[in-house]
Amino acid sequence: MLDILAITGPIYLVVAAGYLSTRLGLFERGEMRVFGKYVVNVALPALLFNALSQRSLAEVLNPVFLAAYALGSLVAMAVGLMWARKVSGKPLSAAAIMGMGMSCPNSGFIGYPLVAQVFGAATAGVGLALAMVVENLLLLPLALAIADAELPPGAPAESRAARVRAALAQSLKGFVRNPMIHGIALGFLFSLMGWRLPVPVAKAIDLLAMSCGAISLFVIGGSLVGLRMRGMGNDVFAITAGKLLLHPVAVLGAVLLLPPMAHELQMAVVLMAAVPMLGIYPILAQKHGQDAMAAAAQLGATVLSFFTLTSLVWLLKSGAS
Structure with missing residues (x-):
């Protein structure tokens, strides 16, 4: 077990350093x-570019990894939606936010450092991309x-499709402008063409990419300062x-x-799915009035993930042995 703690321990020590530095006033939240x-x-675009551009396209483009991650995530999202709607009686917007929290991990800030500790930066970078x-x-x-x-009271039912189309269009615009996607696209291009910088x-x-892991974990810790979980235990x-x-x-x-x-890659995709929800989860939930619930869930998941991820790494390594 000590060798497992040597993998997960440093990750959460850096998270704790970020929390304490912010809690003690060295940094503001x-x-x-x-x-x-x-x-x-x-940092993340540089890391993604490095991970993809330095390997052949056959090593990088893994449809089974994509399918496994997508299928498992959709199952988790669907279960979250059904539980929120049928069991908790949540409105559709709140149910969608709960489904998002169950299926969208913080692959960049926690998933990458964790997989890098277990399998090295090359495998972690490809898995992250x-x-x-x-x-x-x-x-x-x-x-x-x-x-x-979700339709506002009195809105015609046919406006639902228009709202969905507008939301998807907005998401696509964000995708196109995302610097991490630019890093992925350039990495794929360099891999395909065999180019070298x-x-x-x-x-x-390389220097920018190497700064990614520690700073991202530090940010997670500092962002936890001030979050509360009172009154939202069930959710x-x-x-x-x-x-x-x-x-x-x-x-x-x-x-x-x-x-x-x-x-x-089999173990990496499971580890990526096992980390807490994405860092901007409360921000995305704010538009629908669910930011307090999202922030509380993020705090609880981040704290408990030390135990679940340590156990998972031990199980995966035991199975591999």
């Missing part, structure tokens, strides 16, 4: 957004479109259980059903 913008707009394609092209647009499909430029991108428990347990189990089921792929 709002300043975590600046660090986060650096990771999203600079493939996961982000699914998240940005399928999961987030779908969840936001469902949330926006000049050495000074390549080394500069927080459901989202947390769905994200940390249901999602990786659903992805694992898809991995077992689909044709085999490299063993490291």
